[in-house]
Amino acid sequence: MVNYQFSSMATRLRRTEIRELLKLTRLPDTISFGGGLPDPAIFPYAAVEAAAERAIKENGRLALQYSPTEGEPFLKEQIAAFTERQGEKLSAEELLVVSSSQQGLDLLAKLFIDESAPIIIERPTYVGTIQAFRAFGADFHGVDMDDDGIIPDHLERTIIPLVDSGRKPRFIYLIPDFQNPSGRNLSLERRHEILRLASRYDLPIIEDSPYRELRFSGSLLPSLRSLDTEGRVIQLKTLSKIFCPGFRLGWIAAPPLVLEKLVMAKQGTDLCSSAYVSMVTAYLLLDHHVDRQITISRDLYERKAAVMLAALERCMPKVDGLNWSKPDGGMFLWLHLPEYMDTKAMLLEAVDERVAYVIGSCFYTDGSGRSEMRLNYSYPTEEQIVIGIERLARLVRKRMADKVPVRR
Numbered sequence: 001m002v003n004y005q006f007s008s009m010a011t012r013l014r015r016t017e018i019r020e021l022l023k024l025t026r027l028p029d030t031i032s033f034g035g036g037l038p039d040p041a042i043f044p045y046a047a048v049e050a051a052a053e054r055a056i057k058e059n060g061r062l063a064l065q066y067s068p069t070e071g072e073p074f075l076k077e078q079i080a081a082f083t084e085r086q087g088e089k090l091s092a093e094e095l096l097v098v099s100s101s102q103q104g105l106d107l108l109a110k111l112f113i114d115e116s117a118p119i120i121i122e123r124p125t126y127v128g129t130i131q132a133f134r135a136f137g138a139d140f141h142g143v144d145m146d147d148d149g150i151i152p153d154h155l156e157r158t159i160i161p162l163v164d165s166g167r168k169p170r171f172i173y174l175i176p177d178f179q180n181p182s183g184r185n186l187s188l189e190r191r192h193e194i195l196r197l198a199s200r201y202d203l204p205i206i207e208d209s210p211y212r213e214l215r216f217s218g219s220l221l222p223s224l225r226s227l228d229t230e231g232r233v234i235q236l237k238t239l240s241k242i243f244c245p246g247f248r249l250g251w252i253a254a255p256p257l258v259l260e261k262l263v264m265a266k267q268g269t270d271l272c273s274s275a276y277v278s279m280v281t282a283y284l285l286l287d288h289h290v291d292r293q294i295t296i297s298r299d300l301y302e303r304k305a306a307v308m309l310a311a312l313e314r315c316m317p318k319v320d321g322l323n324w325s326k327p328d329g330g331m332f333l334w335l336h337l338p339e340y341m342d343t344k345a346m347l348l349e350a351v352d353e354r355v356a357y358v359i360g361s362c363f364y365t366d367g368s369g370r371s372e373m374r375l376n377y378s379y380p381t382e383e384q385i386v387i388g389i390e391r392l393a394r395l396v397r398k399r400m401a402d403k404v405p406v407r408r
């Protein structure tokens, strides 16, 4: 037996519960509200095939070669033009192409997090962020949210004692648009307030925004980055939710000093993102296929969200403590059960009922969220959504009726 001497980072790595639990949801006949997956029925197969052919025919020598760490210049120009079509300003020089936003999170952790460094997150927040930041030893400080997103008062009350004790947070991490997992959207007023607070305490903001464009109605809210006049917002974008996660393609928009360091951090990670995927993506963006895909996804997910909301309304018992969010966009809905119900303990029974969800506690760093769950509506079909919610409601009623101790 080799006596490996693992790094302190390796000792902090943990299997994420969510990935383990999601394995259960792959059982046949199980309807999964678990993953954060787009609907593969609408993937633009023909457009991707044509762009792939074009990438090789017209630019094969670049597509099959290493590319600059910053990203393939043709792609960067197309990302800038796409961003402009979405109503925001971005120049090719301000961005770094990454292998989707998960890599961006890891690179930002490399840049900003030392062991025990305080950072600020929303409660709840994206499980992959917790995983990426925890590996570097982050000391998480969670701030409560309500229907308008993170609460500025709570944020300030979290910042002050840290600053007063000489432990200024390294950054504030936010998912302002149709947040994962809660589906909540940060209001315009609060976007301004958060920026004011960040400025008062001189804190950078990491704005992670994979779902912004998936808004069902009304106009898009300006991103924090677009409202920032001080160069304190670092923005993560990805094609995973608005196009195809299989591309593993995203970008970080950041002020020059941060960008320079990110490029060096990425060099040590993978030298560059795939030039081939970059070239294919550039042609798809050039022909506005991503824009079209956004419209298609938005319409479909709006319909599916409505089906899920109607099924919940119809099937769930009307009792205190049982309620759910009503998303205006994105892929998720957040469900609160009465406090005596434990969604982790219930999951095995749910899988017996052949329905799956993600347990709430995965999205917290402090052990809360026991009676909460995340439901995804983008992946299952409309028919599956109805049947799955019926199954879930049956389980909830059973818990309520007999209040038997849940199986552990």
Ligand SMILES: Cc1ncc(COP(=O)(O)O)c(C=O)c1O
Binding pocket: 036, 099, 100, 101, 102, 103, 126, 128, 175, 180, 208, 209, 210, 237, 238, 239, 240, 245, 250
């Ligand atoms: C808020 C948030 N950030 C980042 C990611 C990672 O996405 P990807 O690496 O596919 O871009 C996800 C995926 O679910 C997410 O919800």
